[in-house]
Amino acid sequence: MILIGENIHILSKVVSDAIKARDEKPLQELAIKQANAGADYIDLNVGPARKDPDVMKWIAGVIQEVVKKPLSLDTTNPVAMEAGLSVCKIPPLINSASGKQESKEKMLPLAAKYNCDVVLSVLIDAGIPTDSSSRAEAIMETVAYANEIGIPNERIWVDPIMMPISVDQPQVVELFEFMKILQDICPEAKSTLGLSNLSNGTPEHLRGILNRICLAMLDRYNCFSAIVDSFDEELVKLAKGQLPDIKNLIYRAMDEEVDTSNLPKKEADIVKTVNVLMGRSLYSHSWLET
Amino acid sequence: MQLSDFFEPYKGEIKEVTIGPSGKAVKLGGEQTLPFHAFEGKEGVPVRFALEVFDTPPEGWPEHLRSSYADVLSDPVAWADKCIKQYGADLISLYLSSLDSENADPAKIAEKVKGIADHLSVPLIVLGVGDKDKDAKALVEIAKVCTGKNLLLGPLVKENYEEIAKAALEGGHSIIPQSPLDINLCKELNVKLAKFFPKERVVIDPLSAAIGYGIDYSFSIMERVKQVAVIHNDEMMKAPMVANIGKDCWKTKEAKEDKTQGILWEALTAFTLILAGANLVIMRHPESLKLVKKLVSGKE
Numbered sequence: 001m002i003l004i005g006e007n008i009h010i011l012s013k014v015v016s017d018a019i020k021a022r023d024e025k026p027l028q029e030l031a032i033k034q035a036n037a038g039a040d041y042i043d044l045n046v047g048p049a050r051k052d053p054d055v056m057k058w059i060a061g062v063i064q065e066v067v068k069k070p071l072s073l074d075t076t077n078p079v080a081m082e083a084g085l086s087v088c089k090i091p092p093l094i095n096s097a098s099g100k101q102e103s104k105e106k107m108l109p110l111a112a113k114y115n116c117d118v119v120l121s122v123l124i125d126a127g128i129p130t131d132s133s134s135r136a137e138a139i140m141e142t143v144a145y146a147n148e149i150g151i152p153n154e155r156i157w158v159d160p161i162m163m164p165i166s167v168d169q170p171q172v173v174e175l176f177e178f179m180k181i182l183q184d185i186c187p188e189a190k191s192t193l194g195l196s197n198l199s200n201g202t203p204e205h206l207r208g209i210l211n212r213i214c215l216a217m218l219d220r221y222n223c224f225s226a227i228v229d230s231f232d233e234e235l236v237k238l239a240k241g242q243l244p245d246i247k248n249l250i251y252r253a254m255d256e257e258v259d260t261s262n263l264p265k266k267e268a269d270i271v272k273t274v275n276v277l278m279g280r281s282l283y284s285h286s287w288l289e290t
Numbered sequence: 291m292q293l294s295d296f297f298e299p300y301k302g303e304i305k306e307v308t309i310g311p312s313g314k315a316v317k318l319g320g321e322q323t324l325p326f327h328a329f330e331g332k333e334g335v336p337v338r339f340a341l342e343v344f345d346t347p348p349e350g351w352p353e354h355l356r357s358s359y360a361d362v363l364s365d366p367v368a369w370a371d372k373c374i375k376q377y378g379a380d381l382i383s384l385y386l387s388s389l390d391s392e393n394a395d396p397a398k399i400a401e402k403v404k405g406i407a408d409h410l411s412v413p414l415i416v417l418g419v420g421d422k423d424k425d426a427k428a429l430v431e432i433a434k435v436c437t438g439k440n441l442l443l444g445p446l447v448k449e450n451y452e453e454i455a456k457a458a459l460e461g462g463h464s465i466i467p468q469s470p471l472d473i474n475l476c477k478e479l480n481v482k483l484a485k486f487f488p489k490e491r492v493v494i495d496p497l498s499a500a501i502g503y504g505i506d507y508s509f510s511i512m513e514r515v516k517q518v519a520v521i522h523n524d525e526m527m528k529a530p531m532v533a534n535i536g537k538d539c540w541k542t543k544e545a546k547e548d549k550t551q552g553i554l555w556e557a558l559t560a561f562t563l564i565l566a567g568a569n570l571v572i573m574r575h576p577e578s579l580k581l582v583k584k585l586v587s588g589k590e
Contacts, residue, residue, distance in 0.1 A: 166474055282518050282527065284477035289485075290526055 001215070001239040002225035004072050004093070005039030006196060008063075010047035019046065019055060024062035034230035035067045038240060041093060042067060043227055044084070045074035053077055056084030064089055072119075072227070078106040091116040095227075096159060099124035099142035112150040119192055120146060121159035122178075128161050132177035135160055136185050143186050157190040157224065158182060165210065165276070165283050166201035172214075173279035179221035190224040203285050212238055213273045216250045250274055293329065300324075300331050302523035304516075304569070305490050307530050309381065309442045309464055310413025316380055318493060318569045319530030324520055325567050331520075334530075337564050337586055339579055340381035340415055340572045341373040342536045345402060346388045354549035355540060358576050366402070367409050374412055377576035378583070381442075382406075383415040383534070389424045396428045400435035407439045415442040415572065417466075417534070426450040433457035442466060444532075445495055448479055455487045464491040466532055471497045471507050473514050480526040492529045493570060500538040500545075501559045508533075509566045516567030533563035536574030557581040 008030050010016050018026040031042050042063060049055050060071055064087075072093040073084040081094060096119035097107040111118035120142055122128065122135045129135040139158055146156055160178045163171040175193075182191060198214050199207035212235045215226055219239065228235060237243050249267060252258060253274035260268040269288050275281045281290075299322070306320035316338055323331030347363045348356075358377075362369040366384065373379040384406060388394050407414045416432055418425025429443050430453055437460075444466025446454045451467060458465045467483060469476035476496050483492060496511045512531055519527040539545050539559050545552035556578035560571045564586060573579050 169474070281522070282473065282477050282524055284474050284481055284526070286478055286481040290481050 001219050001223070002040045002192075003038060003230065003236065003239055004041040004043050004095075004192065004225060004227040005034035005037070005230035006043050006045070006194070006227045007034055007230050008043060008059075009045040011045075019059065022058065027059065028062060028066045031063045031067045031069075035069050037230045037233070038236040039069065039228075039230040040225075041070050041072045043072040043074050043095060046080060047075065049075055049077050049080040053080035054083050056080040057087050060084040060092070061087050076103075076107075078110060081107060082110055085110060085114045085116070088116075093157065094118040096121050097146075098122075099138050099145075101125055104142070104145055108146055108151070109149060111146070111155065117155045117157060117190070118146075118151065119157045119159050121161055123161060128163075130171065130174070132174045132181065135174070135178045136181060139182075140185055143189065153186055153188040154190070156186070157192045158186060159193050160191070162193045162195060162197045164200040164202070165198055166285065169276070169279060169283045172198065172277055176217065176221060176278075179218060179223055183222060191222075192225040192227060193218070193223070195226040195228050206285070206288070208232055208235070209269060209273055209288075210277075211235060213250055213270060214277055215239055216247055217254060217274070217277060220251060220254070246270065254278065297330050300520045300523075302520045302528055303332075304334060304519060304528050304530055305492075306334065307464060307490060307493055309415070309440060309493075311438065311440050314411055314413060315440070316413050321569075322520065324516060325565055334569070337568065338380040338570045339378075339583065340383040340570065341377060341379040341576065341579060342383045342385055342572060342574050343369045343373060343406075344385050344387040345399070346391070348387065351540065352546045352552065354552060355545075355575055366406055370406060370410055373576070374410070377579060379412065379579065381413050381415055381570075382410060383417060383572045385417050385537075386419060386425075386428055389419045389421065389428055394424065394428070396431040397435075399428050400431040403432050403441075404436050404439075407436055407441060413440070413442065415444070415466075417444055417572075420445065422447055422449045426453050429454045430457040433461035433463055436463070437461040440464060442493060444468060444493075446479075446483075448475070448482075451479060451483060455483055458491075459487055464493060466493050466495050468495040468497060471499075471504075471511055473511050473518075476511070476515065477524075477526050480529065484526060489525075489529065493532050494527075494529045495532050495534060498533040498535050498538060498559075498563055498568075500535060500542055501555055501562065502544065503538060503542060505559060505562055509562060512563060512566035512568060530569035531567055532570040532572065533560065533568035534572040535559045535563065536572055539578075540574050553578045553581065557585070561585050 070090045072095045074095040097103045098121040122138045124138045129138045160175050199210040253271045258271045260271050276287045303322040304319040307318045308315050317335045319334050321334030370382045441463045445468035467479045499505050499508045518524045539556040545555040560582045
């Protein structure tokens with residue numbers, strides 16, 4: 001699975017301070033650390049950058065000086081996006097466009113113009129679709145539009161939009177359902193999603209297990225990539241196929257009800273987490289304790 | 291071939307919770323089917339109704355509510371008696387309105403509660419005012435002083451559940467954990483309680499809202515709680531539910547401005563939440579009680 005490292009994010013204080021001060025050092029360090037940890041792409045989330053669209057040009061420039069990984073330019077501002085695109089040496093990923101009218105008009109054409117891959121989310125003007133079939137409906141329309149303006153399916157990374165499980169557990173199940181049918185409705189399209197949003201609101205020490213197991217499940221549903229915390233070592237290993245025993249247990253728990261009463265705690269925790277993600281048991285912050 | 295051959299039995303059975311000391315106990319829950327789905331599985335005990343009594347004379351009640359209790363408003367014992375004998379309440383819910391006054395003394399309140407519990411012929415629910423600290427102090431004291439009376443104490447929220455539940459456990463009482471209209475937090479509190487408190491003594495309050503003031507949220511959550519318990523057999527959710535609706539109904543302008551409207555407002559809020567799965571309803575107006583009882587039983 002392709003991993004997009006999320007750790008250069010405007011919401012991080014280190015990152016926002018460095019950006020404000022145009023201090024490339026901390027950002028370059030973060031990029032190098034992520035590349036060494038196993039990130040395949042480095043996401044550069046600069047926020048909407050309304051007052052300072054040139055920031056993307058600067059940050060893309062300083063990051064590609066130190067890592068030879070493709071970048072994922074992450075902003076909703078098409079002006080900032082184009083500023084970044086104009087300097088990238090390796091074709092980057094546009095993160096992201098959506099089915100909203102404004103995005104279709106201003107962001108999506110940049111993927112055609114710069115001949116690069118683009119993340120296309122299921123978001124439309126009416127909002128985020130709430131079940132798998134409305135996700136399908138939304139993305140088919142947006143993909144058809146992208147095809148028309150010259151972006152083929154294989155350059156589109158569909159983002160089904162991950163929602164926090166603590167807010168709306170059924171949405172996680174709907175997302176899996178959507179992933180299962182994605183190849184049928186958009187053949188050859190790639191996919192990606194912001195994995196960490198799954199555990200937004202979940203107690204900090206429990207976020208890792210939720211994210212990791214969900215990623216393995218998504219992998220099984222042929223999810224092409226995910227935007228992840230590069231510094232979660234176990235997550236990276238699992239995504240790169242280095243933890244086959246854990247992966248097999250996750251798959252078994254997906255296929256059948258596994259009795260947890262005789263399992264060691266670590267394995268029981270995995271099974272319980274699969275059950276919560278599959279919607280078999282109701283989520284609560286103490287799902288591992290029941 | 292019978293109709294029942296087409297039904298798959300539900301897996302989960304709601305716990306049967308007993309409130310009150312033997313001799314005057316009332317049971318709640320016990321069903322293994324969804325509300326009013328007698329054709330699909332075992333029904334539990336019928337929905338139970340409590341009327342509210344305040345331990346200090348209530349303020350701001352409209353005349354058409356007040357008049358039902360005009361002669362007893364300053365005497366909780368007489369008030370409770372009237373609710374039982376004249377208005378047919380299955381239980382009494384004592385609202386500790388005295389906690390709102392500056393110099394509320396938990397020890398005195400507890401003694402008063404004991405007097406009421408001893409006097410009554412039905413079980414007693416004791417509810418705090420929703421202030422986590424005041425409630426905890428009073429309910430812990432009441433749990434001690436009323437040991438063995440198997441009161442139903444609440445609300446327990448995430449900030450005070452430990453101390454109240456511990457005292458309730460020692461005093462042999464049942465409890466009402468309350469969560470803020472969120473099924474995941476509802477389960478969370480149940481999980482934490484289950485570590486030291488018997489599940490057979492828990493009645494959950496997912497928080498009720500009145501018609502026109504968010505009842506759709508309450509309905510969805512109560513409905514889901516019941517489904518998760520009965521259909522999916524979730525161990526942590528198989529508790530009976532309480533809908534405490536009097537307060538929210540009688541603060542609406544619709545209930546305040548007109549008698550018939552107020553009675554209907556409360557009765558239909560109650561009935562709606564019974565359809566969602568409430569096993570116990572706490573109400574205020576005797577005529578709303580009468581109306582909803584009639585609706586539920588189908589009898590005059």
